[in-house]
Each structure stands twice: as structure tokens, then as C-alpha cells.
Amino acid sequence: MMTTILLMACITFFTRYLFLHRALPFKVGPKMQxxxxxxxxxxxxxxxxxxxxxxxxxxxxxxxxxxxSAAVAAIIVAYKTHNxxxxxxxxxxxxxxxx
Amino acid sequence: MLxxxxxxxxxxxxxxxxxxxxxxxxxxxxxxxxxxFAGSAQLVAIELIAGxxxxxxxxxxxxxxxxxxxxxxxxxxxxxxxxxxxxxLPVSFVLTDELFAFSHHRKAYRTKLRLVxxxxxxxxxxxxxxxxxxxxxxxxxxxxxxxxxGLDFAIAATFIALVIPGIKNLATLATxxxxxxxxxxxxxxxxxxWLVTAALTAMSLGYVISRAQTKTEQIV
Numbered sequence: 010m011m012t013t014i015l016l017m018a019c020i021t022f023f024t025r026y027l028f029l030h031r032a033l034p035f036k037v038g039p040k041m042q043x044x045x046x047x048x049x050x051x052x053x054x055x056x057x058x059x060x061x062x063x064x065x066x067x068x069x070x071x072x073x074x075x076x077x078s079a080a081v082a083a084i085i086v087a088y089k090t091h092n093x094x095x096x097x098x099x100x101x102x103x104x105x106x107x108x
Numbered sequence: 109m110l111x112x113x114x115x116x117x118x119x120x121x122x123x124x125x126x127x128x129x130x131x132x133x134x135x136x137x138x139x140x141x142x143x144x145f146a147g148s149a150q151l152v153a154i155e156l157i158a159g160x161x162x163x164x165x166x167x168x169x170x171x172x173x174x175x176x177x178x179x180x181x182x183x184x185x186x187x188x189x190x191x192x193x194x195x196x197l198p199v200s201f202v203l204t205d206e207l208f209a210f211s212h213h214r215k216a217y218r219t220k221l222r223l224v225x226x227x228x229x230x231x232x233x234x235x236x237x238x239x240x241x242x243x244x245x246x247x248x249x250x251x252x253x254x255x256x257x258g259l260d261f262a263i264a265a266t267f268i269a270l271v272i273p274g275i276k277n278l279a280t281l282a283t284x285x286x287x288x289x290x291x292x293x294x295x296x297x298x299x300x301x302w303l304v305t306a307a308l309t310a311m312s313l314g315y316v317i318s319r320a321q322t323k324t325e326q327i328v
Contacts, residue, residue, distance in 0.1 A: 010136050013163060017153060017170045018143035024174040026200035028181030029188050037185050045183035047314035048307065049209050050271050050280055051287040052176045055306040056148065056205070057267035058288035059295040060260055068296045076261055083265045087272035093111040096272075100265030101118065108258050 075107035112206045113236035115269070116147075118262035120237050123150050124244020125254040130158035134245050141241035145234060146204070147263070149173045175304055179311075180208040187217040195223055202230025209270040279321065283314030 027033070037045070061076040062068050072078065083100030090096065120141070127137035132154065140150050149170045156166045180203050188196055199217065207230045210216075217223055247254055275281050287310035294302035 010132070010157070011139065013153075013157060013166060014136065014140050014143055016163075016167055017140075017149065018145075020167060020170045021144050021146045021149060021174045021177070022201060024171070024177035025181060025203045026197070028178060028185050029196045029200045031189055031193075031196075037182060041182070042186070043318060044311055044315040045179060046212075047280065047283045047311040048176075048179040048183050049212070050274055050284050051307040051310040051314070052179065052303070053205060053209065053267040053271050054284045054287040055291035055303050055310065057264040057271075059292050059302075060264040062292045063296045068292060076258070076264065079261060080264055080268060083268045084272055087269050091273040093115065093266070093269040096269035097111065097115040097262070097265045100268065101262055104258065104261045104265070108261075 075104055078107060079104035110232075111269075112266065113233055115262060115266040116206075116233070116236055117240050117243075118259040119147050119266075120240025121244035121247055122255065122259035122262075123147060123154070124241040124246075125248025125251075126151065126244075127154045128245055128248035129253075129255060130154055132157075134249075137245050138238065138241060141238050144170075145201070145237065146174060147237070151260075169300075172300060173303065176205075176307060177203060179307070180211075184208070184211050184217060187211075191217070191223065195227075198227055199223070199230070202227065202234055204230070204233060206233060206266070206270070277318075277321075279314045279318040282317055283310045286310035286313050 057080075061074075061080045062070065069077070079100050082103050083096050086092075086099045087096040123141065124137055127140065127150075128134070132140075140153075144150055144153075152173060153166055153170055156169060181200065184199075184203070188199055191199075207226065210229065211226070213222075215222055217226055244254075271284060275284060287306050290306035290309055291302055294306055299305070
């Protein structure tokens with residue numbers, strides 16, 4: 010088990026470190042940089058949207074789905090306040106009540 | 109970064125308790141958070157290990173889930189690459205989704221003060237993640253069923269808080285919608301590379317739109 014954990018640690022660290030390694034002989038040009046500027050919204054959204062919609066049985070679009078109503082509330086709060094505290098508090102709070 | 113340390117509470121507890129309930133020892137569970145330090149990879153690996161999945165499959169899955177970090181490394185490369193190894197190694201160790209979301213300032217990582225700031229943020233997140241894992245270990249051994257509470261919604265709420273305020277133009281809006289729709293469709297179909305495929309497609313669309321807009325502005 011510990012071997013598995015150690016190997017996993019090597020893999021995650023490798024993926025985080027690789028492009029910060031100086032010996033890699035390339036520069037990220039301005040076009041590539043512009044492309045990469047979309048990586049945070051793209052990756053984070055690709056992680057959170059399936060948490061809301063995807064269950065073991067497929068896609069859940071039901072409004073009774075507490076993940077969905079709490080996510081909509083969190084989006085509204087995030088849009089209005091730009092505040093991480095309020096957004097996560099309202100999102101989690103509403104979710105726990107509905108669930 | 110402080111709000112993120114709090115927002116990760118349910119996620120850490122989920123990780124700790126899920127491992128305990130799947131037969132991990134407390135030390136193995138904590139070691140995973142201390143060494144791997146990657147929530148989504150850990151959650152998936154716990155289920156795979158508990159299901160006696162072959163080692164290579166576990167490692168391949170870890171690689172696929174972690175491969176988004178390549179994008180993060182590429183995106184901050186020009187900001188960090190001139191720093192000596194003793195700074196780059198710890199920065200890459202704590203380069204999580206959350207820290208990356210805070211890395212957009214033009215000068216991020218580029219001055220000593222900003223490096224210290226990034227590392228403090230990154231390592232406070234590391235400490236928080238491990239504390240919440242520990243609490244999850246304790247809670248998971250005392251209470252029977254924590255894993256069906258929907259604690260994973262915490263990560264959705266956090267990422268909503270990180271993404272939504274950043275949508276300031278059409279290109280980013282299109283990126284976000286594409287990423288969400290594609291990831292949902294691909295993941296529900298059981299496609300292994302759902303995350304990377306959805307992210308790269310969405311980024312390409314965002315890039316094309318922003319290039320087109322720049323060109324239109326130049327003509328006008």
C-alpha cells in the first residue's frame with residue numbers, strides 16, 4: 010500500500026514540476042500564453058460541473074437535485090459578491106439544508 | 109487563500125473518512141494526503157485500491173487525473189523559471205488547482221515577496237488539507253456513513269467561487285460553458301480522458317474567440 014502511495018506521489022509531483030524544469034529547452038510564446046490563460050476557468054469548470062450533474066446512473070437534470078439548486082445559488086452569490094466566503098457558505102449551507 | 113483552507117474542510121473530511129471506511133489504516137490515509145496532496149486523485153485512487161485494481165491501472169488513472177497540472181506548469185513557467193531550484197521545487201509541490209487560480213497576477217511569483225506569499229498560501233493549504241484529512245480519519249472511524257452526505261459539493265462551491273467572478277468577456281464565458289457541458293457529457297459516458305479533453309477543447313474555443321476579437325478591434 011505504501012508503495013502505491015509513494016508512486017502516486019511521484020506521479021502528481023512529476024506533473025506539477027515538469028514544466029518548471031529549467032533544462033526543458035523551450036519558451037512559452039505569447040500565443041501559447043494566451044491559450045493557457047484559459048486553463049484555470051476551463052479545468053476548474055470541467056471539474057465542478059460534473060460533480061453537480063453526473064451520478065452513477067448518468068446525468069441528473071432534475072430541479073429536485075440538491076447539487077443543482079445549491080450550485081445555482083452559489084453562482085448567483087459569486088456573480089453578485091465576488092466573495093469566496095459568501096459563495097461557499099451559501100452554497101454549502103443551502104446544499105446541507107436541501108440534502 | 110484562507111477562505112480556501114476553510115472551504116476544503118468537507119473535501120478533506122470526505123477523503124479521510126472514505127479511506128478509513130475502505131479499509132485503509134490511519135497512517136496510510138494520512139501518508140496519502142501528506143505525500144500525494146491531490147484531492148481528486150486521492151479520492152479516485154482510494155476507491156480503486158479498495159477494489160483491488162491492478163497497480164498499473166491505479167497509476168495510469170492518477171496520471172490522467174493529474175495531467176491538468178501540465179497546463180498549470182506551462183502557464184506559470186515564464187513567471188517561475190528564472191527562480192533558483194530551491195524556490196521552484198516547493199512551488200511545484202503546492203501547485204494545486206486552488207493556488208493556480210490565484211496565480212494570474214502579472215507579477216505573481218516574480219518578486220521575492222510574491223514568492224513568499226505564494227508559498228505561504230500554498231503550504232497553509234497543505235497544512236489545512238492534512239488537518240481536515242486527520243479529522244476525516246477520526247470522524248470516519250467513529251461515524252458509520254459520512255461518504256453519502258454529498259461532501260463533494262464543497263469542491264463545486266469552491267470552484268464556482270473561483271471561476272464565476274473571473275468571467276469578464278465572451279471568450280471566457282464560452283470557455284466555461286464548453287468546459288462544463290463537455291466534461292458532463294464525456295464523464296457520464298465513462299470516457300477516461302474527459303477532464304483533459306473538455307479542458308483543451310474549451311481553451312481552444314476561448315483562444316479562437318479572443319484572437320478573433322483582437323483582430324476585429326485592429327481593423328476597426
